[in-house]
Amino acid sequence: xxxxxxxxxxxxxALLAKDGDKRAFEELYDRHAVGVARTLASFAGPxxxxxxxxxxxxxxxxxxxxxxxxxxxxxxxWLYTVAxxxxxxxxRRASKIIPVDPAQLDGRxxxxxxxxxxxxxxxxxxxxxxxxxxxxxxxDVVSLRIGSGFSFAEIAELLGIPEGTARxxxxxxxxxxxQELGVSExxxxxx
Amino acid sequence: xxxxxxxxxxxxxxxxHIPGPSVKRSVLSRFAARPAAGRKLNVWRRPVPLYxxxxxxxxxxxxxxxxxxxxxxxxxxxxxxxxxxxSVEMRWESGDVENAVSPDSLxxxxxxxxxx
Numbered sequence: 294x295x296x297x298x299x300x301x302x303x304x305x306x307a308l309l310a311k312d313g314d315k316r317a318f319e320e321l322y323d324r325h326a327v328g329v330a331r332t333l334a335s336f337a338g339p340x341x342x343x344x345x346x347x348x349x350x351x352x353x354x355x356x357x358x359x360x361x362x363x364x365x366x367x368x369x370x371w372l373y374t375v376a377x378x379x380x381x382x383x384x385r386r387a388s389k390i391i392p393v394d395p396a397q398l399d400g401r402x403x404x405x406x407x408x409x410x411x412x413x414x415x416x417x418x419x420x421x422x423x424x425x426x427x428x429x430x431x432x433d434v435v436s437l438r439i440g441s442g443f444s445f446a447e448i449a450e451l452l453g454i455p456e457g458t459a460r461x462x463x464x465x466x467x468x469x470x471x472q473e474l475g476v477s478e479x480x481x482x483x484x
Numbered sequence: 485x486x487x488x489x490x491x492x493x494x495x496x497x498x499x500x501h502i503p504g505p506s507v508k509r510s511v512l513s514r515f516a517a518r519p520a521a522g523r524k525l526n527v528w529r530r531p532v533p534l535y536x537x538x539x540x541x542x543x544x545x546x547x548x549x550x551x552x553x554x555x556x557x558x559x560x561x562x563x564x565x566x567x568x569x570x571s572v573e574m575r576w577e578s579g580d581v582e583n584a585v586s587p588d589s590l591x592x593x594x595x596x597x598x599x600x
Contacts (some may be wrong), residue, residue: 339501348503
């Protein structure tokens, strides 16, 4: 039974969930919860409790809107549009700039509490926080690109912009992040 | 430049947060509490629309009036006295007129005719 759900598309699962199939909706949640959380991180930062709240908010809205879902667009487009709106709303409410601590960029290579390389975590968290400070049009593109894995064509369709504009916004966003991080290239992690 | 950009993008993509189990529980609970969509109630549990009630009432009244028109209802006191309402036409058609009235009512009619 579980295997049967695995092979269904998001849209098919959404239609089953619309008719009340709880397992279909659970499959949708399992597929997209992490991606939604990653998308929201661009707006909320790496605060994991906050990401839980916002992710829950997104899926609550999906549940409430299931009755009116029509398969004219892929389910994932709807889902990440809702995630974008939730993230934007949060950013509007928060609207405070988190200052970047340059010391966090150094990392602590010998600090491996619990087997986790906290230097990587710190860099990651810092970059996530920097994304929050990006101009809104750039931040939207970055959040969708890293969260949902959408192509630039899909991102352009979701945001209602040309594909070339989506690409250039992503490129410019990365350039700004590089400036915020400093001129030097971040340390590469040994694998 | 491209390599530096890919570093940033990879760093962002490597950020992974798995929402806690309480999030999934809450979401699925909300889904379970959702009104049953696409499921029809049994016939006797479905709400009856007002227009259907009104239409049925009108039809019932109309049929009632139609039935009343064809029922031989008593239309005079004499019919009631005779006790022949509803049966006069039938006996008249069969020719059994004399038996259609009682002797007492016949006297009453005779008296009336005398007055006229």
